[in-house]
């Protein structure tokens with residue numbers, strides 16, 4: 001579960017990136033965080049993951065306050081950032097072992113998880129190569145594998161499907177569904193509205209740092225008394241049409 005209460009963030013005392021945002025993401029759901037460029041999605045995700053400090057407000061992950069109990073809060077989640085260009089000089093397997101060390105994953109467990117993840121993402125052959133030599137999609141996959149190696153309860157993914165080929169994208173979506181169906185939490189941002197419409201149990205639409213809508217796609221259609229697609233409703237709501 002992720003809870004944000006009255007969270008605010010401005011940059012340089014000027015740009016209000018996130019404006020009094022209150023939101024609860026429950027265990028058992030895939031939650032899509034949608035908004036146009038510059039809406040405040042990445043800033044929100046960086047505050048949830050403790051990378052950026054909010055000016056005001058409280059964030060809790062599975063009940064652990066990110067500001068007051070950062071280590072406990074960080075043990076709860078795995079975070080896939082929007083850019084996968086990390087630790088490029090390490091080989092794939094070195095990176096996965098590094099991530100497993102960070103989270104104290106026992107040797108036998110990590111071996112099984114690496115095999116299972118590499119199988120699902122078709123990356124077993126490349127694990128002995130440096131990440132530098134990987135394509136964008138392969139880098140994205142190794143980052144996702146590194147995040148999942150400690151089996152975090154809460155998944156936080158910033159644009160996770162960008163650059164993935166159709167098979168890997170399908171696999172990740174399937175894994176997100178399995179994770180949510182086991183009672184755990186998946187929170188992800190996306191620009192791909194067809195994916196959000198099909199995959200998410202609930203969505204929030206954010207624009208200029210404010211939540212414009214939060215609920216199921218059906219709630220959204222009822223509220224706007226419309227059978228328009230999520231894409232059309234999104235464009236109407238954010239005024240981009």
Ligand SMILES: Nc1ncnc2c1ncn2[C@@H]1O[C@H](COP(=O)(O)OP(=O)(O)OP(=O)(O)O)[C@@H](O)[C@H]1O
Pocket residue numbers: 011012015016017035036037038039040041042043044
């Ligand atoms: N480090 C920063 N310094 C100053 N302003 C910033 C910084 N990071 C973000 N902003 C501003 O804050 C606002 C929200 O940006 P943010 O990156 O959170 O949006 P986003 O919804 O993730 O956008 P995108 O979909 O383009 O990734 C924008 O106006 C952006 O220009």
